[in-house]
Amino acid sequence: MPSVDVTAPPSPAVVPQISLRDFDARREEIKEQLIDAASNIGFFTLVDHPIPLEHVDAAFALAERFFDLPMDIKQKTPWSAKNMGFEYQSQVRPSTGYPDPKESYQIGFRLDDEAERCWPAEEDCRGFRKGAEAFKSEVRELSLKVMELLAEGVGLPTDTFTKGTVPIQPDCSDSMSTLRMLKYHDCSDKDFGPDYFRAGAHADFDVLTLLFQREGQDGLELCPGRKLSTEFGYGDEWTPIKVERGAIVINVGDQLMRWSDDRLKSTFHRVRCPREGEYKGPRYSIGFFNQATRDAVIQGPNKAYPKITGGEFIAQAMQRNFEAAMAKKKLQTYAISEETIKANQGFEASGTGLAKAAVAVAAA
Ligand SMILES: O=C(O)CCC(=O)C(=O)O
């Protein structure tokens, strides 16, 4: 009998590309392709979608305009626990134990005073709010289409995920969904070695993530969860997702995995640092995170898990992440700099709520 070599590394995953061409006529076919990709790998790219390239370029230009501002101006709109505002090197991943070397600015859907104060003043960043709002709406519009097909495909009412992420009208105060502009720091003249990541391995907490990347700024890699044979995939084979102009990378998050009774897979991914000979300048990306509203009740068609609200789900995920980050204490690979600690001072809350964890671990 032939023996099976269990030590052989798994073969790299193939990330399916799905075209939305002739959407109305091909709706059923596209639904099947989405379900197939989401069930088998949890990641796919979307092409022939309605978002014009110029709009994506304009959104990246806005992101650059914002991130180029002096730190004290950016800190006028600090991140709030409602998932909006600016943070700097404060997102600690349990897989690494150090904060991702990046900064980000998040835009939510809430319409209250707290949301209002998260916007940079017009005189600080001309045209930012108008442009970012327009892009956010456009991306949300597209994500609705995808989420409707995914809901039908797993046997739930069409509007389950769309109603459960951003209530359409009129009150969005419950929303945790967010458009997030990201800038990973310049790595020129630095050599971090193979164990240092721009974004440490993680799975997203949300329902569905849409990610825009820029050509020449690669680094995103994925490792489907079922192939993870070691903690966070160290030593496993990771599949790079090369940036392709116009293609949007989409992935299933943990909330959708639970909402589909684990049929759709939330897959581990990470952003590696550039290697010698590769472009080492900053990397920009823009993610749209469809997150369940605080009160949305998450339960799959076969009721494989008890009901949980979006709010409870996130609270539990944050707690797990916090504990894992504390347990990891891997800060020997990366000492939090004075600059980071100073930059985070005065923040009411920061990053994913894990900044305190970072500082606490640094002090331990
Ligand atoms: O910036 C990227 O390419 C990936 C970002 C990501 O995975 C995240 O923010 O959850």
Ligand SMILES: [Fe+2]
């Ligand atoms: Fe992610």
